[in-house]
Amino acid sequence: MAGFGEPGSAPVDAAGLTVGVVAARWHGDLTDHMLDRAVAAAQACGARAVVARVAGSVELPVVAQALARRCDVVVALGVVVRGATAHFDYVCRSVTDGLTRVALDEGKPVAHGVLTVDTIEQARDRAGLPDSAEDKGWASTVAALDAALAVRQVATSANQRVGFGT
Known part of the structure; x- marks a missing residue:
C-alpha cells in the first residue's frame, strides 16, 4: 500500500454503462466483500x-x-498472498x-483489483473492510468507469484536432 497519491474514488456519472465484475473465490472472506463493494460502486455511479x-x-x-x-468495463478482483515459493511471482x-492483454485486445478498461x-x-x-485503509473493490470500479468515460470522450472528439498547433 503506497499510502499516498491516490486520485480519489468519488462516484462518476456512468449512467447506462455496464460493469462486468469477475472475482476469485480463493480468499473468499475478502473477495466476497470486495465484490460487494464493486457492485455498490457501480450502482453509485449509475451503472449496472x-x-x-x-x-x-x-x-x-x-x-x-x-465480460469485456x-x-x-471489467473489474477483476482477487487476492494473492506471497508464500515461500516462486508461485506468487508466476x-x-x-x-x-x-x-492488460484483455484491455488492449478488446479496447475496454479492465481494472486490476487483485x-x-x-x-x-x-x-x-x-x-x-470497516477498518481497512483502502477499498480496492470500490476504487477499482470507479477507476474503470472513469477510464470508460475518458475513452468515450476521446472517441467522440476524434474529428477535433489535438496537440501542438491546434
Missing part, C-alpha cells in the same frame, strides 16, 4: 453490474475477456499480463 466468479486469480483474465465482449505476472500482498493482514487493509 454483471458478476462472474472463478476459482482463483489465474482464471480471472479469460473470464474478464468474455459484452460489457463496457501468478501475479500471469494475471497482470492477462488483464491484491498482491506479502501477508493476509496487508490484504485485509486493502479489502474495504
